[in-house]
Amino acid sequence: MASTKAPAPDSPRQASALIKRQSLADIEIQAARIAAMMSQIRATMLSPTSKKSAPAVSAAQLATLCGVDKSKINYRLTRDDLPPGEMVGNRREWRMADARSWVRAFRTPHLRPVGAAGTTITIANFKGGVAKTTSAVTLAQGLAMRGHRVLVLDLDPQGSATTLFGVLPDAEVEPEHTAMLLFSGQAEDLSYAIRPSYWPGIDLVCAAPLLFGAEFALPARQTRDPGFEFWRCLDRGLDQAREDYDVIVIDTPPALSYVTINALMAADGVIMPLPPSALDFASSAQFWDLFSDLCNQLIRSRGQDKTFEFIDVLLSRVEASDAASSVVRQWVLEGYTEKVLPIEIPKTSVTATASAEFGTVYDLPRGAMNAKTFARARDAYDRMCELVEQQVVAVWAMQIEQQEG
Numbered sequence: 154m155a156s157t158k159a160p161a162p163d164s165p166r167q168a169s170a171l172i173k174r175q176s177l178a179d180i181e182i183q184a185a186r187i188a189a190m191m192s193q194i195r196a197t198m199l200s201p202t203s204k205k206s207a208p209a210v211s212a213a214q215l216a217t218l219c220g221v222d223k224s225k226i227n228y229r230l231t232r233d234d235l236p237p238g239e240m241v242g243n244r245r246e247w248r249m250a251d252a253r254s255w256v257r258a259f260r261t262p263h264l265r266p267v268g269a270a271g272t273t274i275t276i277a278n279f280k281g282g283v284a285k286t287t288s289a290v291t292l293a294q295g296l297a298m299r300g301h302r303v304l305v306l307d308l309d310p311q312g313s314a315t316t317l318f319g320v321l322p323d324a325e326v327e328p329e330h331t332a333m334l335l336f337s338g339q340a341e342d343l344s345y346a347i348r349p350s351y352w353p354g355i356d357l358v359c360a361a362p363l364l365f366g367a368e369f370a371l372p373a374r375q376t377r378d379p380g381f382e383f384w385r386c387l388d389r390g391l392d393q394a395r396e397d398y399d400v401i402v403i404d405t406p407p408a409l410s411y412v413t414i415n416a417l418m419a420a421d422g423v424i425m426p427l428p429p430s431a432l433d434f435a436s437s438a439q440f441w442d443l444f445s446d447l448c449n450q451l452i453r454s455r456g457q458d459k460t461f462e463f464i465d466v467l468l469s470r471v472e473a474s475d476a477a478s479s480v481v482r483q484w485v486l487e488g489y490t491e492k493v494l495p496i497e498i499p500k501t502s503v504t505a506t507a508s509a510e511f512g513t514v515y516d517l518p519r520g521a522m523n524a525k526t527f528a529r530a531r532d533a534y535d536r537m538c539e540l541v542e543q544q545v546v547a548v549w550a551m552q553i554e555q556q557e558g
Contacts, residue, residue: 205319205351207249208518209241215252218298219259226255249298250353256300263542264300264399268556269549271304271395272462274402274541275420279440280433281407284469284498286313287513288426288537289404294515295538296545297354301399304347307360308332308412314404315359316511318350326361335390336367336412338374343390356398364412371411384451387415400545409443414451417444421462421548424541426469426498429481434488437466462551463544467537468497496536503530 175183216223230237235258236251247255257264265271276289286309293303307314312322320326330348334340343358350357371383394401403420405413417423427437452459466489472478486493503526507513514530 205512205516207352208516209246209248210252212238212245215247215255218252218256221259229255248353253297253300253354256298260300263546265549266553269552271398272400272421272545272548273391273395273419274400274422274424274545275405275416276403276424276426277405277413277417277440278425278427279407279409279436283407283426283428283433284504285407285426286317286404287504287508288424288467288469288498289402290314290317291513291515291534292424292538292541293355293400293402294352294513295534296400296402296542297352298515299538299542301354301542301545302397303355304358304394304398304401305350305355306332306343306358306401306403306416308364308416309360309404309406310362310364311406312360312362315357315361317513318352318355318357319511320357320359322359322361326359326363328363330359331361331364332358332387332390332412333364333367333370336386336415337370341390342393343387344393347394360404367412368410371415382451383411384414384418388419391419409440409447414447418459422464422541422544423461424465424467426467427485428470429468429475429478429485431477431481434481434484438488462548464492465541465544466493468493470500471497472500494537494540496533496540498533498537499529501526501530503527 212223212226216226229235235255238245238247276285278285293305297303305314315322328334330346332343335343346358347356374381375383403416405416427433503514507517514534
């Protein structure tokens, strides 16, 4: 086959025209331009308030969340002891905050019992593009809709989870809004950084590029103080949050960094989103191998140990028509066995649309697109949240049993 290489420039002048040199000042100008564009895009997409809001909940959706028939919702309305919602046309809708009041009234056995600590779940993977942030935020939304009080902790300096909550990392996040003060030693508890989000039942600790500084601050503290255990910094900083929240969901950087190690060491459970591709599967093997080595160096060498209540592998971005995916899916099932959650998150136009609007499938109102495609995506995430909630409830039950024993 003939070569398709581009022809070389005929003269130095042509060569000069092809080179587009960029100075640091040029890059700074570009960064400012893109940041300004992001502000304009958000203002356009979220107008007129420029703030996100959670979608309303229909009577059928409320019944599903409460785990009862719609008739029981209608009957409970006659008792006038829960928010009545409001009529929109010929249908009744509830604001998300009011819907949570109903859910908590009907789902008492699923809520955190007195004496149990909040459960910390870290979403982690070596690679980007595996739906890590989407899984973290959707899980938080799903658990909040089920009546739980959730804290989302964004530890990825890119701030993708922060952006999904309608906050611009570059323009609206200061060090005191992030975990940076905790990692640098200026604070011992993360409570200072917690802020409410637009989604009822979810509070947020933001991230921004400034969080890259933690990768220097933590080893520097370790060097100054050999007795400092950098990997326990976040774990200790979440003590108060475990009392205040039912579930803490941590989104991590796509690397086994100092920050990611902290997130894993603070976790009761770990979820790894894993697309069924050969490269992603190979990367996951490297992740666990390196993490095991680090645990041996940091934990076991000091006569200590670390136990996770659950480790889940979530098949994400699955394309049912892709033959290669079927092969790798089998590798995942054989390699991770019972750790693989019995649900697959499909790669659909719904998730792409939600992402383009800086949201998740739970941010999209029903009827926003093809009903069958929407249901396939929404149902998958609903099932994911249900499976994770079952494990969280089991962890609480075990804690209470141990206390009583």
